[in-house]
Amino acid sequence: xxxxxxxxxxxxxxxxxxxxxxxxxxxxxxxxxxxxxxxxxxxxxxxxxxxxxxxxxxxxxxxxxxxxxxxxxxxxxxxxxxxxxxxxxxxxxxxxxxxxxx
Numbered sequence: 583x584x585x586x587x588x589x590x591x592x593x594x595x596x597x598x599x600x601x602x603x604x605x606x607x608x609x610x611x612x613x614x615x616x617x618x619x620x621x622x623x624x625x626x627x628x629x630x631x632x633x634x635x636x637x638x639x640x641x642x643x644x645x646x647x648x649x650x651x652x653x654x655x656x657x658x659x660x661x662x663x664x665x666x667x668x669x670x671x672x673x674x675x676x677x678x679x680x681x682x683x684x
Contacts, residue, residue, distance in 0.1 A: 601650040607666035610645040612638055626668040628652050 611624045623645035625631035633648045635641030656663050
């Protein structure tokens with residue numbers, strides 16, 4: 583998913599542009615589940631936030647909706663929002679830097 587692309591508001595969802603902005607900091611891990619023939623999407627920073635889709639794109643879109651829903655639930659209950667901490671970008675940047683210096 584391109585983090586810099588403008589969000590496309592799906593008329594079949596209730597997500598607003600503000601919802602899309604709120605979910606941006608949260609990483610989504612997408613893995614193929616051969617047993618069920620689906621892509622699983624997990625949000626490491628939000629316990630229990632998981633979904634799936636028939637394609638990577640569908641799993642990513644479903645994950646964005648799941649994140650927005652979980653954040654709304656936290657806000658409605660007065661619970662603090664989980665801090666986004668997980669990122670694979672640091673590892674990727676470190677790996678690229680190591681390759682350049684070799």
